[in-house]
Each structure stands twice: as C-alpha cells, then as structure tokens.
Amino acid sequence: MFPELKEKGERARQAARRLAALDTATKNNALKAIAEAIMEQEPEILSANDHDIDAAQEAGLSETLLDRLLLTIHRLDGIAKDVLTVAALPDPVGETFDARTLPNGLRIGKRRVPVGVLGVIYESRPNVTVDIAALCLKSGNAVILRGGKEAVHTNRALATAMAEACKKSGVPQAAIQLIQSQDRALVKDMLTANQYIDMIIPRGGAGLHKFALQHATIPVITGGIGICHIYVDESADPEKVIPIVHNAKVQRPTVCNALDTLLIHRDIAEDLLPKIADDLARAGVELRCEPRALSVLMGHAAARSAGPKDFDTEFLSLVLAIKVVDSLDEALDHIYQHGTQHSDAIISENYSHAMRFVNEVDSAVVYVNASTRFTDGSQFGLGAEVAVSTQRLHARGPMGLKELTTYKWVIFGEGQVRD
C-alpha cells in the first residue's frame, strides 16, 4: 500500500471515531468556518485554479472540461453558500427507528450512525471537493478525497482551507483529507483498503465506475449513468407533454437525468409527435426514429433513422431516440430491456396506467407527469447529494445526508438472558 494512503487511512479511521461522537453544534460551526475560510482564502484558491487552468490549456483540454475546472469569484461564492445550506440541514446522526419492546422486556431499536470513512474518487470539478466534504462532515463521516490531476492545485487550496477550519472548530483535521499523489496505482490501493475505508464513491464516467467495481473489495456506490425514458400514454394531456419532454431533453442535456428515449403511444403519435418534433428541432435536438416514428415524422428536418444502438445509448447531448409503441405493455417491456434503472417517467391522465407504470418500472426514480430532470439531491429537498446511485443496495437515487449513514442496534435490558 502507498505510504500516503496508509498514513491518511489511519488518520481518517481515528478521526471517524471522534466524528461519530461530535454534537451537531460543533459540526455546524465547523461548516460555517469552512464557508468563511473559502471566502477569506478566495485569492489563494483562485490563483491555484489559474495555475490548473493554464496547465489544462497547455495540455489541450476541451472547452467543456476547462469550464468544469474553472472557478470564478461567483462560483466560489456559490460553493461557500452550499456549505451553509448543509449546515442548516437536520443532523441525521442519532435518530432512533424501528424501536419497540420485546415480550421479554428488552428495549430494542436501530440508531442511525455514520458510515465511517468514505473514499471518493472523482474527476475535474473542484466543487465536488467541497460539496462532498461538507456532507461527510455533517453526517459524521471522515473522507479521503482523490480528485483528478487537472484540479490538483485547486483541490489542494480548498482542502487546506477546509482542514484549517476544522482544526479551529474542534473537529479533527483528518476529517477531510486529500490524496496528493496522482499515481493511478494508488486508486487501486484505495479500492482494497478495507481496514481504512468503509464506502467508495466513484464520481465520473462509466470507465471509472467499472474500474471501481472490478477492483474494489470495499462496497462501491455506482451511479450517475442513466438512459432515461419518457412514455407518452395515449391518455396524456397534450398541454403537459411538450413542456415535460422539452425540459427533460433540452434544459441540460449533458447530465445523467436528461431524457434519452421517448416512447409514444400509436394513437396519439400522429397528432402529437410532429408538434414535439417541431419544439425539439427549434432547440437543436436531433431525432433518431425507429421506422414507425420516422414515418410519422417523414420529411421532418430533424428526423433521422435510428441506428441499432440508439435505444441503448446515454446521449448526454441534444439527441433523442424516438419509438412508437402499441401499448403500455410494450413501453414497460422496452424500459425493462433498455433501461438503466435511473429515472423514467410516464405522461398520462389514466389512473390505472400511471399506477401500473409506477408499480412495474423498477428504476431509482419513477415519475408520473413530471420531468426526469428532477432527479437531484437539491431538487428532492436533501440539500445536496454525494452521488445519484443506480446500484440497488444501501441507497438508490440521490444520496444526501441520510444515505451517508448506517445504523446500529441498541438494546437496553435488565439482566435478560436467552432461553
């Protein structure tokens, strides 16, 4: 194991023991101190970011990646405000649930406790460094952050500011630690450091998630990848269809909860599909249509024939696959076969169809008459999120503070023994 990981792992483990016992006020004060430190050290942080941006430009990074990496005063203010939002959220630690008294008089219940130490592996967006650190601190977890090499100076400046704020506030400095080494082999070590890390969150593309699953012996929360569907039922309210489809596809096409596939019932396709297509075409969306949809949109400038992979692709861009279906059953089968269990929606005014969709589509988030773009920790009222999970255990969908906790059984007796 890399000495840096071993040293930080040991410190994180010790910090986690203290963090689990911290009262809410101390944690909130530390979060406020972090927000202040970020504002006070704005010049240092922005200059470190300049350094990263210069290097990234020299390395020829794309405009999109440069934009992800870039910090401005405005963005930094936003990051600091997000920390204050986390401070204002209720503390999940300590809640008792499933509590009852057994016939033998034992008082038994589950108490919510932090997971312990999180290992987070991410790419170039420096706001992730602060967002995740704030959520971990509030939920009583220590975190070991391993950011991308493009953001190395920015992350260092942010982590220094946060660790100092922790120290001043009576929170272990090792609550938030940043791995300095950019050696890929250290990431592999992280994934098997079971003695130090309790949960791995990879935040990045499909390659990173697959790598983590392949190599980890620590539980991994995968997610962030979604082929999202909207099914327009024959009973759909036309007034709702265009705004929802537009929002889901156009408002921010580069993210995991954006729409990828539109399924539409044959009985309203003739009437509605051309209107949807006109609206999307105005926003620059390219439409990849299976034969029946194509025949409805014959001659439409934005319509093309769908290729064999178009219904199994997360586009992350202004492209939409479209299919006409004969029935709700066909839509359900399509989503079962092609979906990634992220976010899927039905637009329908038929009660039974809406209920069947909700009951039978087994995705992390299932919607009736709403845009898939809502799948997000802030939108769900969780304050923020560490990830959107598409695996099935522990947590599904947006993961906020509660999803960074686990529980222990606490049992109060008066001398009971087992028969």
Place this chain on the structure above:
Amino acid sequence: MFPELKEKGERARQAARRLAALDTATKNNALKAIAEAIMEQEPEILSANDHDIDAAQEAGLSETLLDRLLLTIHRLDGIAKDVLTVAALPDPVGETFDARTLPNGLRIGKRRVPVGVLGVIYESRPNVTVDIAALCLKSGNAVILRGGKEAVHTNRALATAMAEACKKSGVPQAAIQLIQSQDRALVKDMLTANQYIDMIIPRGGAGLHKFALQHATIPVITGGIGICHIYVDESADPEKVIPIVHNAKVQRPTVCNALDTLLIHRDIAEDLLPKIADDLARAGVELRCEPRALSVLMGHAAARSAGPKDFDTEFLSLVLAIKVVDSLDEALDHIYQHGTQHSDAIISENYSHAMRFVNEVDSAVVYVNASTRFTDGSQFGLGAEVAVSTQRLHARGPMGLKELTTYKWVIFGEGQVRD
C-alpha cells in the same frame, strides 16, 4: 460463464420481475404450500438426507458436521413450521416512507421494493435452503441457492418440493432455484454475474466470506463472525453478572454471538471474578487470563495465562479470554482495537457509563445488561434471518425481510418541469 448459471440466472431475472408485483396473499399461499410439500414429501427428503449422511460418514466428516447435515422428522417439522412463521409476518414490500410534498407540488416518497435476485452460497446445513428461500419469497426476491456438496441430495429434494409448491400457487417456479453443479469455479462465476444477481450472501466460515469479498463485483453481505465482548463495569449489579456471562458463553458456544472476551473493572474484579470463574468452570469453560486477571484467579483450576492471540480470537468453543481494566475508557479502547463490530455488552448500573458504552461502541448490536446471545433474527422479532451482517452498508446485524428490500423513489406530478 457456466451454462447452468446462465440459464438459471436468466430465469431468476424473469421471475424477479413477476415476484416484485405479486400480492401478499399469493406469496403467503405459496409459503403455506411449501410447508405442506415439505411435510408430504418427508419420506423422499429424509431418504435423500440418508444418502448424504452415508456419503458424509464414508468421507469421514466430523460429528459436528454430521449433526449439522442431519435431518430428522422432528427437524423437518421445525423447518416447515418456520416457513409458516414467515408466512405470518407482515409483507415489507410496498411500504412508503420519507414521503412529503415539495414546494413545487411534487409528491415524493420512497417505496420499499424487493432487491431482485439473491445469490446465496452456503455450507452443509439443509435448513438454510428452506429458511432463506422462504424469506426471499416473502420479500419478493428470486433466489439462486448454492449449497455445500455434503447436502446435495437433501437440498435437491427440498428445492424440488419448494419449486413444485410455487408452481401450484401461481408463483414462478424459478423463484427458488438450486445450483446443481458442485464445481468451485461456478461459485466464482456467481460472484461476478452482475447481470443476473443483485446481492450475494455467503453463509459459512471466514474463508468463504473472504473469498466472496475478493472475487465479487456484486455487493456482498459479509457477517457471521464475531469476537464478542462483555464489559463488567464497577457499578454492575452482581446478581446480573453471572447469569449474563454464563448465558453468553455457555448456552451455545459454537455460534457467532457467543462471548469471547470478558473485560472487568479492577474495583470489582477481586470480589466478582472468582465467582464468575467458579460458575464457568463448572460448565467446563477454560479461562485465558491476562496477568492481572490471572493474579486474581491465582490457583484456579480453569485459569491459564492468555496467549498473544487470545484477545483476537473467535473461540466458538468453551474458552473465554479475560482482562481486568482500569476504567470504562480502557474497555472502550480494547473493544475498538480488538472487536469485530458484531455484538458487545456492558453490565452496569451507572447511567452515564451505560450511555457512553452505547454511544461509543460501534458494533452491529450494542447491549446494556443483556446477553450477547440475543443477536438473532427470531430473538429480535424479525421472524427469521438470512444472515447476521457485520459489514456496514445496507444492513447491520440480523437481516430479516425488511433487509431483503431496497426502495425506489416514486414521484407524482401535474406537469412540473425543472427551472
């Protein structure tokens, strides 16, 4: 991938889709049919078990293992009754929780749904075959069982009876499937069959758990291994100490929730430790003492000097490690350093000490004034358990029906789109 696994995996996946939508009555009727089938096919099952027992005797299996493998009419009745107990438990599927209405009018909540397909890898106890199948069916999960080679005929007879009962009751036959091959390489394939299996539960020794963690890309629930502690505080009620320690160590020493280490405060060790030792010695317990405990028990027939590994050993036998400590803090530190986060108890009449123990010991189950032997699904009122988890995510401690579920977010809108 082994063709048998591929075929059963595909069938399980299809069955899981149907199982998730089954109503409670259908599932309960199938469970009752399973109990009846086990009773009706008693002759076939017992004769298959004879076959396994003969082979195991020829292979020279130990008496303990033979006893684990053995079915009798009495045991088979017990197994069938346990299935009826599961039928009588509330159905966890469909519960809505964390529900609220967002400011934009979206009605949002989590709905409890089955995990999907479970892969269970276990050893020679045939009752596991039925226990786990019943819990999986009730919670709407399909299960692929891979039992030990010693029980191959017994398991086949039990699985046949269960699959027939499912078929008769309108439940997919593939809800419960048994892997026939005894090739170890198939187990490795199971651990990476992500397309078919959502959760792996290994039930067996430390070697099996380690093997599963090393090779799995599917989430693994590890558990069943516990170095359990009781700390006898200086304020302990002497009347409670001997019954609890006796029960925890003696009542069934071969299981994971049995006591391994006794920590006792120096101020009452002189008085109480000889009495505890006398009681345990009468039950045949060997006492492995660190120097101070040994000096208190000087000359006691059952007392020996503890070896270097005795405080890091799960004894699974009538052996107990004993240490005298100066304070609650020393006890907490000892448990932190040597514990396996399974089940740990304090015996104390001091409120603050009891609370500190409960707050600071981070084990799956923490007890005040009760025996560690209660860590068990039936004892906790869960009806039964698929495993006692000592990992931290998804579930800790005894795992019953609820712990075999996950959730999806369900969101009802009236056309909302994201700003």
